[in-house]
Amino acid sequence: xxxxxxxxxxxxxxxxxxxxxxxxxxxxxxxxxxxxxxxxxxxxxxxxxxxxxxxxxxxxxxxxxxxxxxxxxxxxxxxxxxxxxxxxxxx
Numbered sequence: 001x002x003x004x005x006x007x008x009x010x011x012x013x014x015x016x017x018x019x020x021x022x023x024x025x026x027x028x029x030x031x032x033x034x035x036x037x038x039x040x041x042x043x044x045x046x047x048x049x050x051x052x053x054x055x056x057x058x059x060x061x062x063x064x065x066x067x068x069x070x071x072x073x074x075x076x077x078x079x080x081x082x083x084x085x086x087x088x089x090x091x
Contacts, residue, residue, distance in 0.1 A: 015036050027091060054086045064088065 012018045014035040021031035056064065064084045068076040071091055076084055 012036065029091070056088060 012032055012035055017032045017038055018035040022028065026034070056067075058079055059067070061081055061084065064081065065076065068084065070090055071088065073087060073091055076087055079087060
């Protein structure tokens with residue numbers, strides 16, 4: 001196991017919202033991020049904060065590669081744009 005990585009799961013601040021998001025098909029990481037943000041700022045504030053970034057379809061492949069790298073994804077360099085977008089959205 002790499003140094004610095006915790007073996008314990010992070011605590012969820014809004015378990016019900018987390019479960020709803022998982023049921024909708026969101027990844028564990030994304031569901032946890034959203035549910036914790038909602039608990040900290042309120043559910044309505046989290047919903048209003050989105051939509052400021054252009055859709056991934058409007059990004060260049062180079063920009064998508066940069067985003068995939070930021071997310072620590074692997075195996076994206078040979079993907080076409082559509083599959084790269086899917087990988088980023090569903091990580």
